[in-house]
Every structure is written in structure tokens, then in C-alpha cells.
Amino acid sequence: MLSHTLQPRAGTDLPGRLALSAATSRGARLATADFPGWLAARGRANAFRVDRVPFAELQGWSFEERTGNLVHRSGRFFTVEGLHVTERDGPYGDGPYADWYQPVIKQPEVGVLGILVKEFDGVLHFLMQAKMEPGNPNLLQLSPTVQATRSNYTKAHQGADVKYIEHFVGPGRGRVIADVLQSEHGSWFFRKSNRNMIVEASGDVPLLDDFCWLTLSQIGELLHQDNVINMDSRTVLSCLPLPQTASGALLSDVELLSWITGERSRHDVHAERVPLAGLPGWRRDEMAVAHEEGRYFKVVAVSVQAGNREVTSWTQPLFEPVGRGVTAFLTRAFDGVPHVLVHARVEGGFLDTVELGPTVQYTPGNYAHLPEKERPLFLDTVLDAPAERVRYEAVHAEEGGRFLHAESRYLLVDADERDAPLDPPPGYAWVTPDQLTWLVRHGHYLNVQARTLLACLNALPGRTP
Numbered sequence: 001m002l003s004h005t006l007q008p009r010a011g012t013d014l015p016g017r018l019a020l021s022a023a024t025s026r027g028a029r030l031a032t033a034d035f036p037g038w039l040a041a042r043g044r045a046n047a048f049r050v051d052r053v054p055f056a057e058l059q060g061w062s063f064e065e066r067t068g069n070l071v072h073r074s075g076r077f078f079t080v081e082g083l084h085v086t087e088r089d090g091p092y093g094d095g096p097y098a099d100w101y102q103p104v105i106k107q108p109e110v111g112v113l114g115i116l117v118k119e120f121d122g123v124l125h126f127l128m129q130a131k132m133e134p135g136n137p138n139l140l141q142l143s144p145t146v147q148a149t150r151s152n153y154t155k156a157h158q159g160a161d162v163k164y165i166e167h168f169v170g171p172g173r174g175r176v177i178a179d180v181l182q183s184e185h186g187s188w189f190f191r192k193s194n195r196n197m198i199v200e201a202s203g204d205v206p207l208l209d210d211f212c213w214l215t216l217s218q219i220g221e222l223l224h225q226d227n228v229i230n231m232d233s234r235t236v237l238s239c240l241p242l243p244q245t246a247s248g249a250l251l252s253d254v255e256l257l258s259w260i261t262g263e264r265s266r267h268d269v270h271a272e273r274v275p276l277a278g279l280p281g282w283r284r285d286e287m288a289v290a291h292e293e294g295r296y297f298k299v300v301a302v303s304v305q306a307g308n309r310e311v312t313s314w315t316q317p318l319f320e321p322v323g324r325g326v327t328a329f330l331t332r333a334f335d336g337v338p339h340v341l342v343h344a345r346v347e348g349g350f351l352d353t354v355e356l357g358p359t360v361q362y363t364p365g366n367y368a369h370l371p372e373k374e375r376p377l378f379l380d381t382v383l384d385a386p387a388e389r390v391r392y393e394a395v396h397a398e399e400g401g402r403f404l405h406a407e408s409r410y411l412l413v414d415a416d417e418r419d420a421p422l423d424p425p426p427g428y429a430w431v432t433p434d435q436l437t438w439l440v441r442h443g444h445y446l447n448v449q450a451r452t453l454l455a456c457l458n459a460l461p462g463r464t465p
Helices: 014-023 032-045 216-222 231-238 253-266 379-383 433-439 448-458
Strands: 048-053 061-063 070-072 079-089 097-106 111-120 123-132 140-143 146-148 175-183 193-200 211-215 267-274 282-284 289-291 297-306 313-321 325-334 337-346 354-357 360-362 390-397 407-414 428-431
Touching: 014 123, 014 216, 032 123, 032 140, 032 211, 032 216, 061 313, 097 267, 097 282, 111 231, 123 216, 140 231, 175 448, 193 231, 211 216, 231 390, 231 448, 253 267, 253 337, 253 354, 253 428, 253 433, 267 337, 325 379, 325 448, 337 360, 337 433, 337 448, 354 448, 360 379, 379 407, 390 448, 407 448, 433 448
Parallel strands: 111 193, 325 407
Antiparallel strands: 048 297, 061 070, 070 079, 079 097, 079 267, 111 123, 111 146, 123 140, 123 211, 175 193, 282 289, 289 297, 297 313, 325 337, 325 360, 337 354, 337 428, 390 407
16 A cells, blocks of 8 residues: 655646745745855854875875776775867868867766755745865855765765755655756766756755755855855756746757757767876876876865764865866847857767857866967957946856866856857857756756856846746
């Protein structure tokens, strides 16, 4: 006989309920004005410390003698290996050719990134966690309710239970609002995916230390602040089935899917894992694996103490970018309908050749040595944009569990015909925010940076009715 549990109401008007949460700036459990004090108090309640250490001081980690790969003795968690990528454009492989080597993180297990939602006073609230990650510039940021690898929630590390995990992987979980596999950073991970979930709770949910309930409006306000909402929260929030706000896209949905398929077909990409030892263009010393020209990123080691984590102290490798990135959508309205300019990006770690990324996704310092004609398209348009054209700007950190102080300046920049023509260059297309919301419900269409910008776009005043 099947057991019956209290389920959330049917919610046939889920988009409307989300719109109400997006319009409710006063939370039932925590006022936005009180949030900075609450976050500071959570920081004071726990001991956090991160120190850079030599590779020799890593505990449980070592460079394999045969391959030079950086591995954990348990065989779990992740490995740092080498990657060799070759790419040739064109329908017959006769276009521009690219070839490069780099370190890459291989982490085959699928993690859970989940946000629990519940209605208070008739308004949906989102359960967010003040979570310390060793790579966060300010250590403590708002993460999803659950942010855990399989090694975490199956307790491979012999640590404490992952709080609230039963709402996402247990048999008695509530109503699923979103559940989709999404890629992580294709430039640094090799074919890594996470399960992005939003679940409406059934029954009572106890509020534990380090967690708070916020409306979608409150989260949107915090998205306008630097380094408050972490990457994992941003990608999950982008998967919300928000109300459709406009029609009149330049490309129909069928035409957009056909364009994406064409972009995937015209790029011939081969990515092969190779030994980290002797990786061309990269050098290893006692403190880092770094590019010989000082660009791109480094592999470094850290020692971590965190009083509120499942394991309270550990050591691990991290990827540390060289310089702050710039990530932006150029925006234009066509016949009154807002569009953003997406780029079909090739990244060596993607599962399916290309994913849609922002118009611009670069670290400017990596291209400073190049002549103007060889610099990435639209980069200077974004860098030189006057303040009155910048609709959104904030600095957000990338995933702090694997990347050290990896920050990007995220922007939405209004453009005109001179900056971004109606007929864009090959590899670029104009799409509406509604089309991005539609695509993100399916895995591996939008990269993680585009998903962050979609979450930021949805946080703009007037985006949701």
C-alpha cells in the first residue's frame, strides 16, 4: 500500500507564483536590510582559514609517478590531468585551426545543486545557505540549500551528513520544479555535469544554522552586489520556469535549434586527456603548475579550516586564474522585443562541441599582447562601453570549491547597429531572454557563464511581471 505524504499544492499557476515571489521584496523570515548582519554573524560563528601551501604539504594528494597527474589516494573526488585540444572550423574541416594543451579537472561524478522552496504568507521563499568555499574571495557566500558532490553525500570523506539532502535524492521529496543536468566550466573541467534542482518542500522544514529563507525579489537584489550569490546558486536560479514576457524573436525556436545544430556540426573538436607531466607550454615547481608565458591560470595547493563544513579541515588543489575575467551580453531591442547576442563557444571540456555562451567571455590580460585585429570580437565594445549603456554590472566569483579567487565582471550592455549589427558575425546569434529560459530547461545548451547572466537578467526590474 502506498503511503501518502502532504504534498505542496498543485500550483497550476507556478509561473505566477514565481512572479509573485519576484515582486515581493519583503521576506517573511528575514528582511533584506538585515541580511548583511545575518551573513556577518554566520561568519563570526565559524572559524575559516585558507593558506596557500607547497604541493608537498598536500595530505592524501600526490603526483602520480607515471603520468604526473595530481590524484587523491582514495581514488575519489577529482584528478588534475593534462588535456590536448584540437579544433578545426568549417563544414569540411577546412577552416581555421587551433591546437592547445592545458591542465584540466577530471571529476566524473555528478553532484547535486538544489534549492528548496516553500510558501510563507502565500509567497514562495528559497532556502539559501551561507557556505564557505576555500576559493571564494570573501570565503562566505550564499549557496543553494544543497551543494554536494556524490562523494560528499555518500560520505566518502567520512564527514557529517549533508543537510537537507533527503529533499533532493530521497523517496519522500516534494514537488520538483526544475531538474536538469548542466555543464560546469568547459575551460577547466573535462565533461563535468551537475544536477540542477529546485524542489518545493512537502511538510515542515526545520531552519538550521547557516540557512535562511529569501524571496526571489530579495535574491535578485543580492545579485546586484559583488560576491554574495555564489555560482552554484546562480546556475540553479537560471533554471526557474519564469513567465514568458514577450514574443517576436528574430529566430523562431525551430530556427534557433537549427542554428545551434549547425554550429555544433561545423566545429570539429577533438579533446584528449594526456599526462600532466611534460605538458607542452606548462611548468611545475613546488608551489604551482603554471603556463610558461604567465597567462591563463595556475594549479596551486591550499590548506583549509572551516568550522561549519562536513569535514572541518583538509588540503586540496585549486585552479587560480591569472587576472579577472569580463563576461557580458550585448543587448538590443528589435521591434520593441529585447534580445541578447549569444556566442556558440568551443571549450575543450564540453560534452557536445559547443554551448551558447555570452557575447564576451574573456580575461582581457590574456589578449593584451595581441594587435587590435586579432583581439576577440566585441571585447573592446564591452570594455569601452559608457556607463549609461551598462544595464547591469557586478563582480561574481566562479565555483569556489575548485577555483581560487576566480572572479569575473558580469555585465549587460546596450548596443546599437554599429556595435552589434542585426546580422552578426558567424558563430553569433540574437535570441530573446525567453528563448534562453526555454533552452536552459534542457541540459548542455547554455554554458555556466551564460546561465549566470540569465539569472542576472531575470533580476532586472521589470523582467518578471
